[in-house]
Amino acid sequence: MTRFLLTLSLTALFAIASVARAEYRVETVAEGLEHPWSLAFLPDGRMLVTERPGRLRVIENGQLREAPVEGVPPVLDAQQSGLLEVLPAPDFAETGTLFLSYVHGDRRANHTRLARARFDGERLHDVQPIFTTMPAKSGAVHGGGRLLLLSDGTLLMSMGDGFFFREESQKLDSHIGTVVRINTDGSVPEDNPFVGRADVLPEIYSYGHRHIQALVYDPATQRIYSHEHGPRGGDELNVLQPGGNYGWPLVSEGRDYSRALITPFTRMPGMIDPLLVWTPSIAPAGMALYDGDLFPQWRGDLFVAALAEKTIRRVSMSEDGTPGEQEIMLADLGERMRDVRVGPDGALYVLTDEEDGRLLRIVPR
Template sequence: MLRTIACAVLLCGTLAAQAAGYRIQTLAEGLEHPWSLAFLPDGRMLVSERPGRLRVIMDGELLPAPVAGVPAVYAASQGGLLEVLPDPGFADNGLLYLSFAHGTPRANATRVVRARLDGMTLHAVEPIFTARPGKRTPVHYGGRMAFLPDGTLVIGLGDGFDYREQAQRLDSHLGKIVRIRPDGSVPDDNPFVGRADALPEIWSLGHRNVQGLVYDAERGALFSHEHGPRGGDELNRIVPGGNYGWPLATHGVDYTGARITPFTEYPGTQAPLWQWTPSIAPAGLARYDGDLFPHWRGDLFVAALAARQVRRLRLHGDAVIEEETLFAELGERLRDVRAGPDGALYLLTDSPRGRLLRVRPAD
């Protein structure tokens, strides 16, 4: 049964925003650290749980049994099952893409598999990408994925925390966004193809821990956001071959308070479109194009873990011209935000008993 909370929009952005009423419904609860949400063409929803389970919501009910055939994950600290992403042709081919932490405490990495969902079982599970080199830290995996209009798949990766210098190295996937075809092969037009000193999958570099990826078809732009250290979370517009600065430039400082670099901008690197200091710990990223909230159309939505809220960003060109804080009254860490096919906004709370929430107009 749906539980509803009536509330009003909390306005505390950089510019005054139009007030609009909404209600928040709990669609599912008791999810163990849910990480991502996906919508299927037949109305089902998929939720990944970090310990390694893929759950199905059908007709508004969370099915008790998880999907069978999910590969084993390295579930430690931030590691586990991460993104679930349906293929653009899912209605015809039933294909899903899963990202997760793979390996052992001494050698682990972000891996992506492709599989076919048939009923409640995954078949033909095939690894299509594994980041290298392996690392010894159970953190900073990235894991967000998105499809580009040409059918290629982009994957956001983290720097492994203790390996931040590798974010600037082209012989490492750490701290990168990579681009592959759905079968794992490398597109010929990737920016570093043919260079002996570079891994051909690399699309952009200089990232710390990419936690949001969305392609904006109207703007023809790929947007990402990433965790900074202590401050310096970033929203970026990704261009092929772009260097986004980490750790040469950042608005944040180390967790000890020590300065990582004297630069907030650095020659040859891309400055962020927007940055958050102090850190909000951005998680999921969505663009809203629905009809239920017409004043939100075209805006980006950023879920936040540490800030326990959602930030709505309105852009004009490449400039953020308005920021609004939403859903802070929940008081919960928010792991993912999605725009649903029904025009509602969906949220996942990060907790051992996490919830899937749906946001609709109050009336």
């Protein structure tokens, strides 16, 4: 099933405006974070932040705890690799269970790995890897690592194409360039789309991806949204479908970094078209679906953190899931935006991907 395609270029097909600062103000919650990557909220009000070099940090009572959490597994700390997502289990209040994604190995051979652990407030215990992508890849970029818990109790994890291995994204005997779906103990759900096929890795949920950097579930439409980096242009917003092929590298709106044509095709039968394409590239990172109460006018809209553009983009979404007007936020800060989340208080929280990164809080003025 193809999707309605909106292509954004310098001659925009729909309006892009800057959200007036009269509508909101920005507070700094914490600073001094080294390339923070992911943010999670705990039931007691504490927040967890991953730092790409391999540290898990705690923010409590509005203060960044000086000492990192002990017991984090070793990571490959290089370029885009390191400690990636932290995700509390739904029963965290009772069990202290966390999930961590990270890049494991070295530059010559590494994997994106998912581990389960127990957090007692000070350190991690019983750290157990439950899933490791195969095969190994070399290099330290495009490792994916975004996580999403679904309402049925299963877990999605994204895997990038490793940059140098784009052809793997069309192979079903490789996790490279896919989204995988597993149970929280690492086993394979019986209703995964390729279960029972001897020539396919059973964890694969969708494939043909370049580098997914966000996974978001919308309970109102029961859609799973993802976005992924294009090369020079061609960033995509997609709706994930089980068993779907999203085309990379056989179809793309982007060109290679040398400006060479990657493929002459932007659509192909049997491959799912994106909802939205950004050209030139904004380098989308985190994404959140706003469901809070502080900004009722934003409810149901998507917020996309952009690394290259150094902004947050609000993508207004209609009830049928069609993207509409986009608005640009935080362009005046000039910082790479890595993650955006909706807090329990209804505020937007943003991580800036800098050596001296910050956690920001957006609230009504």
